């Protein structure tokens with residue numbers, strides 16, 4: 001039997017996903033060993049293979065079919081814009097993509113000023129400002145600690161993930177606009193979906209039953 005390969009975004013999401021799979025009897029003890037540097041793990045009994053990848057790379061592995069299934073945040077799926085099927089909302093890691101900044105930036109957003117927007121998500125920010133709001137802005141790509149940008153004067157606002165809101169609060173920033181709600185999703189390669197319809201379909205339905213039970 002051919003393995004079904006599942007790419008997991010490294011970190012908390014991978015651990016929470018393994019918990020869901022654990023309830024289905026799918027276990028991968030090897031993956032739980034913190035000292036291991038191994039990247040790929042198998043569950044022979046269920047014909048499954050797992051690997052951990054950087055979140056941004058998960059949609060790439062799935063689009064090319066190197067993984068049949070991927071588990072990754074909606075933010076990454078939208079930002080990467082890969083060709084795949086999004087089949088299930090795991091309702092994990094719920095948060096929001098927002099435009100944030102100091103209270104004084106509200107006016108700049110309302111009157112459509114030419115502002116600078118710092119973000120780790122340039123495609124999401126571009127789509128929001130250009131296509132949805134029809135506001136011309138300059139997008140500045142950063143790789144982390146985005147909240148710094150308006151504080152040090154790199155940009156007027158940011159587009160970033162807000163979960164509890166404490167990072168914004170502790171840095172004197174506010175949510176100014178909401179772009180979209182986010183959570184972890186299951187994505188499937190378009191060819192695998194046809195070729196392995198039965199096995200993949202069953203796995204997804206089983207995962208759905210675990211999350212609706214909780």
Ligand code: PRP
Pocket residue numbers: 120143144145146147160161162163164165166167168
């Ligand atoms: C994310 C996000 C915010 C923070 C939001 O950053 O970019 O900075 O979490 O969470 P909160 O609303 O609960 O405070 P992350 O910790 O992933 O690191 P990063 O700054 O390197 O992107």
